[in-house]
Amino acid sequence: MGKGRVTVIDIAKAAGVSKSTVSLVLQASPLVNESTRTKVNAVMRELGYVYNRGAANLRQANARSKIIGIVVNDLTNSFFAELAVGVDTVVQSAGFVQFLSNTSESIDRQREVIASMREHGVSGLIISPARGTEAVDLKPLVMAGIPVVLVVRNIPGAKVSSLVSDNHAGAFAAVEHLAALGHSRIAFVGGFPDTAVFDERLGGYRDAMSKTGTGFQDELVVSSAPSRAGGVDALARAMAMPEPPTAAVCFNDAVAFGVCDGLRARRIEPGKDFAVVGFDDVIEAKTTVPALTTISVDPQGIGQRAAQMLLKQINAGKPEAESAVSSVRLIVRESCGAAMNKPGRKMA
Amino acid sequence: MGKGRVTVIDIAKAAGVSKSTVSLVLQASPLVNESTRTKVNAVMRELGYVYNRGAANLRQANARSKIIGIVVNDLTNSFFAELAVGVDTVVQSAGFVQFLSNTSESIDRQREVIASMREHGVSGLIISPARGTEAVDLKPLVMAGIPVVLVVRNIPGAKVSSLVSDNHAGAFAAVEHLAALGHSRIAFVGGFPDTAVFDERLGGYRDAMSKTGTGFQDELVVSSAPSRAGGVDALARAMAMPEPPTAAVCFNDAVAFGVCDGLRARRIEPGKDFAVVGFDDVIEAKTTVPALTTISVDPQGIGQRAAQMLLKQINAGKPEAESAVSSVRLIVRESCGAAMNKPGRKMA
DNA sequence: GTTAATAATTGGAACGTTCCAACTTTGTCA
DNA sequence: TGACAAAGTTGGAACGTTCCAATTATTAAC
The missing domain is CATH 3.40.50.2300 (Response regulator)
Known part of the structure; x- marks a missing residue:
């Protein structure tokens, strides 16, 4: 057990088919016979097969992996946590998985994190940039054609989409x-x-x-x-x-x-x-x-909208930068004194 | 621009060396001459090279990618956000990047997320399991020899490390x-x-x-x-x-x-x-x-300790499950009334 | 001036997958 | 019966990297 990992070829041998057939099963192709499909699936479960996304992405250089990355500058601020769950709800229903990283306002860390996400072939990135991030920092991403949506903080020269509130x-x-x-x-x-x-x-x-x-x-x-x-x-x-x-x-x-x-x-x-x-x-x-x-x-709403903008870019062939301003509204509750009898002017 | 991606071979051609040499540069090998190294690095920057982690992991089936995954059940609870930053501080200094995913207490989502992280070859996983997670859900991970540290919630039958508070x-x-x-x-x-x-x-x-x-x-x-x-x-x-x-x-x-x-x-x-x-x-x-x-x-402290446990397992060849209990202490502040003159018994 | 050691570089095979074109089997129809 | 189509299946090449063994260039030693 656990020596070498289980590959598509192991499955093929055990199921008595070719690796190509196994591959077709993996992609849920309609070409493969129903009985073969069930047998192959059974063998996979039995041997504990894990799909190797790396190898797959290697072959099909176009199709990127089904993950979208979200990079925030301060995870301890619950605003960003909520934004992240907003993003999650929409990317999830589109069949993506969200990976989140925190930069703690460090530009260096942000560079590392973004590089790491690129290396893993993210389909797109939602970024709330660290303080001091400049357009050049985003340049490699746009050159590589990776869809990016900036949230919360816009960056002047960068040719990427952005969604900030008013x-x-x-x-x-x-x-x-x-x-x-x-x-x-x-x-x-x-x-x-x-x-x-x-x-x-x-x-x-x-x-x-x-x-x-x-x-x-x-x-x-x-x-x-x-x-x-x-x-x-x-x-x-x-x-x-x-x-x-x-x-x-x-x-x-x-x-x-x-x-x-x-x-x-x-x-x-x-x-x-x-x-x-x-x-x-x-x-x-x-x-x-x-x-x-x-x-x-509405952090969740912003997250959702940003995710939609990103998905649109991912689905469109070439990403068209689009910038939006999310409108805000005043919510009157108690802390301003409006609910009380007198406007708060007692001290002076 | 951006037709095919830039590969190690493109770099090799442009720099007038072989792909093997480029590979050595990538790994910061001491074998390569200083002047070649600088030239290769320059060419990489110029052409906008991105390391393809997938291809690399393919070759070296043993060495996993430098990412560790953290899976939490409720990101909107700031406890988990703090835990995550605790983890981040230590994995960061060990040269890892942390990817976080939120399950929102959904077992299905948790399965997807963990599968996705496996596919991307995470080196290890820190998991705060969703409600109702069972030992079988973790079985594939331990079978594959992926180090796992459970935090916050332990799971009875699972043969993985855990760190819970007392x-x-x-x-x-x-x-x-x-x-x-x-x-x-x-x-x-x-x-x-x-x-x-x-x-x-x-x-x-x-x-x-x-x-x-x-x-x-x-x-x-x-x-x-x-x-x-x-x-x-x-x-x-x-x-x-x-x-x-x-x-x-x-x-x-x-x-x-x-x-x-x-x-x-x-x-x-x-x-x-x-x-x-x-x-x-x-x-x-x-x-x-x-x-x-x-x-x-001390959520940050737990995060740090969990990360250390995980790194230990990653560095050791075979992961040895270890379970720890983090001690807690009472912090007396104001809300219990101890700081006031009278214990709060005014109402009845 | 030859040999040995060291330093630096290199081509090819391998990793696990997908794609393509080719192949076999089976069924249909004139 | 033979021709043809449809349904399944398949081997090999390719993706971008690392490893290995082999090669060449440089220096040291006698």
Whole structure:
């Protein structure tokens, strides 16, 4: 047992047919007689045959393997986990298997991971690029004709498909909502300043601040790591200001949760004494207390849509780059104070 | 461009050497002259060569590809995301790449995913099996001599390595702690009853309840999906009892967060009016408010240790099944009320 | 100046599969 | 009976790599 692996030839010998016939059975070809097929299948099961995809791909250089790769920059952020399951639901029903790798924002790791996936002949790639990824990094992929869909973060020069959410509109809506509730000192909290997503959301915030007449003030944007801990930290800095804000538009939900934690630790009740709005609408957003008012980007939906874009490219002969913007909407829950009697302006 | 793919022979021609030499360069063999090496490497870059792992694996049937697979049953649970990054850190430094797949508790999907990984010649597998997985499902893997480490959930008859946390001891400690705080009506909340993990944790709970003299009562165990929403739901049922509990040992942290949400929705303050202890110690546990008292199982640590076990097996010729229990410890924070003046017994 | 040792390179066979063209068997029809 | 078609089956070549044994080029030793 277990000496050499079981090959198609072993099956052929044991079943008394030729390797070609076995191969036809493997491909469910209608050419082969029903009785032969069942016999061959039986022998396969008996000997514990495992299909060698590598050898097969070697022969048919055109047909790639039935896997699609998804590369994310931060798996511990549940946004990406949800995105991945969204992708999974659609690739699965198309007969693909999804392999996911995490880069932890490391460009080097990202290169390794993508190379590894290429070596295994993935049919296509969905990538949420690590910070600092440039168009050149994607060049080899497009040259090889491998379909790629960028999600979450777009990369300017790359000639690949992309699906990002409408960050500008989302942040704009968040500010408008808070302004309508009577806030004027609205902070923009969290996120790394050197990313496209940050720029877009900040842009929406800035435009809305200008439009609502309260004006944009530099000091009201306080950045941090885009995590729960980052939110705690950023809030501390915001509250240390001479004239602290009364509301915050957060870079994402993780930051928003951190902000709520930080508020509570200061005995300030989010949704009552201070308005918080997040960005992403992760699952916890609706069950947490207070329920988080946030900009819904529907990670699963984005995953599904990205997967559909990718499959379309895979099925079409030559991949046509297509870029889409996924619309977002404001979900009003409790953390902004809109559900309460008074807009939160108790502190000053 | 992109007609046929670039092969080792193309490189050889362009560089004016033989394919064997190119192959040696690929393997970083010391046999090849430094000047040839640099020239070959240059040509590779220029022509955009991609290593064909499939063809390589074909030849060297022994040496498997440098990927290890990790199969989890619920990616949306951040416990598994953290476990995966733990695994990643160690396999990465050993020169492997990790491919992760999610089964969403589906046995069928799990079979597909594992088959796919086998076809791609993974060097080893770390599996958190879907509910209902049986020893036979793993049989083909052990027959093929593929190293496997089971995590989180063990499977009785399977002859593979496993690494589970000491669920019995953890639940036991949680109950002891709550009892010491003065609670006697302590519920066991959340989790699916037909899993080994549930049985173990429940066992620890039961033994501790008996030992502390309050005795084990069936009605105090209320199961649910092991998620935040499940926790909300289970708490509702618990509080509807004629004599509701004053404390809860939760199946996991997600459930515990749900329980806290449910309590707050009822205007009961977790950590003050009701004691909650979780299980897992996910990252949010320490930043949330109130900080969650929980049993730390250190998912990253488990991931790392599992990865080490797997690598050991891969490096050893024949895999020796080894099973380990990862110890757990009680992390006292705020949600159990220990940090407050009074043990939470205000309600009755 | 020959031999021996070392360093570097090389062609061919092999890995497990698919594809193609050729082959055999069986059945149908004039 | 012979010609033809349809249904199954088959051997060999090819895919891109690595390994082996053999070869050539270079250096060292006498």
